[in-house]
Amino acid sequence: MRIGIIGAGTMGVGIAHAVATSGWDALVVEPDATQRGKARDRLDEVISSGVTRGKLTRAEADAALARLAFHSSAAELPEGLDWIIESVPEKLELKRTVLAEAEQRTPRFLASNTSALSITSLAEGLSAPERFVGMHFFNPVWSMKLVEIVVAERSQDAAVKAAVDAARGMGKEPIVVKDAPGFASSRLGVLLGLEAIRMVEEGIASPEDIDKAMTLGYGYPMGPLRLGDLVGLDVRLAIAEHLSQTYGERFAPPGLLREMVAQGKLGKKSGQGFYSWS
Numbered sequence: 456m457r458i459g460i461i462g463a464g465t466m467g468v469g470i471a472h473a474v475a476t477s478g479w480d481a482l483v484v485e486p487d488a489t490q491r492g493k494a495r496d497r498l499d500e501v502i503s504s505g506v507t508r509g510k511l512t513r514a515e516a517d518a519a520l521a522r523l524a525f526h527s528s529a530a531e532l533p534e535g536l537d538w539i540i541e542s543v544p545e546k547l548e549l550k551r552t553v554l555a556e557a558e559q560r561t562p563r564f565l566a567s568n569t570s571a572l573s574i575t576s577l578a579e580g581l582s583a584p585e586r587f588v589g590m591h592f593f594n595p596v597w598s599m600k601l602v603e604i605v606v607a608e609r610s611q612d613a614a615v616k617a618a619v620d621a622a623r624g625m626g627k628e629p630i631v632v633k634d635a636p637g638f639a640s641s642r643l644g645v646l647l648g649l650e651a652i653r654m655v656e657e658g659i660a661s662p663e664d665i666d667k668a669m670t671l672g673y674g675y676p677m678g679p680l681r682l683g684d685l686v687g688l689d690v691r692l693a694i695a696e697h698l699s700q701t702y703g704e705r706f707a708p709p710g711l712l713r714e715m716v717a718q719g720k721l722g723k724k725s726g727q728g729f730y731s732w733s
């Protein structure tokens with residue numbers, strides 16, 4: 456398979472890694488020359504570290520590196536790729552423009568890696584919306600197994616099946632989800648995180664003990680408050696605000712979350728959240 460990836464930021468690099476180490480060609484589009492150089496270096500570093508960690512032989516790593524190509528615009532992509540996966544910043548109009556450009560390259564299928572935008576709404580303006588789905592990868596892509604395949608109103612079964620097969624081919628575990636705000640992962644994960652914050656607010660237990668309830672009692676790999684600190688509390692607040700527009704009160708951001716964000720307590724990236732990260 457030959458897969459185009461548009462946008463070589465955090466996620467585009469991860470997707471390119473998954474594609475190239477699965478034996479497929481990864482054609483990466485990144486208009487920013489500095490970012491393009493960084494993406495190339497990062498992929499080199501991560502693929503080579505696979506050799507150190509015993510995941511790949513040197514020959515496999517070299518073959519994966521040889522399957523990477525870098526371009527400065529979507530117009531440079533060859534026609535007829537199996538997939539083009541868009542992973543540019545989370546802005547509706549930018550994504551629509553990029554998807555329309557991608558479609559000009561006549562890929563068999565087209566996907567967006569959006570975390571929160573409606574796939575149905577992104578499909579407006581496409582001439583073949585039936586070949587378009589969401590493929591929501593998780594960060595860091597090299598260690599997270601999940602891909603949410605998001606089915607828009609006009610996505611056809613053939614596109615959904617091809618996305619499931621492509622995700623499995625990249626060593627991922629796909630789930631198929633109807634296009635609705637928060638898909639499956641954010642809708643459940645954010646709800647748990649918000650309830651945990653309400654419990655801190657009510658003085659039910661310390662953040663550490665609330666997290667332990669989930670890690671030691673329920674076998675979660677990480678508690679919801681620690682995870683919120685890692686994701687960024689500002690990001691959590693934005694998602695809660697977005698989801699509360701559709702799902703109402705149960706996603707309303709707790710006052711404590713708003714206060715912490717206003718005070719610059721954003722979690723790991725600012726050094727302080729529910730935990731101290733200094």
Ligand SMILES: NC(=O)c1ccc[n+]([C@@H]2O[C@H](COP(=O)([O-])OP(=O)(O)OC[C@H]3O[C@@H](n4cnc5c(N)ncnc54)[C@H](O)[C@@H]3O)[C@@H](O)[C@H]2O)c1
Binds near residue numbers: 467490545
């Ligand atoms: N970061 C995460 O944890 C995460 C997880 C899942 C999904 N996502 C989603 O993935 C997408 C990308 O997120 P990211 O964190 O990688 O962002 P990022 O800012 O790290 O990377 C985006 C890249 O797109 C490039 N870009 C901008 N305009 C472009 C254009 N017209 N054509 C091609 N490239 C262009 C930028 O230069 C940048 O390198 C977003 O939709 C985001 O919601 C992010």
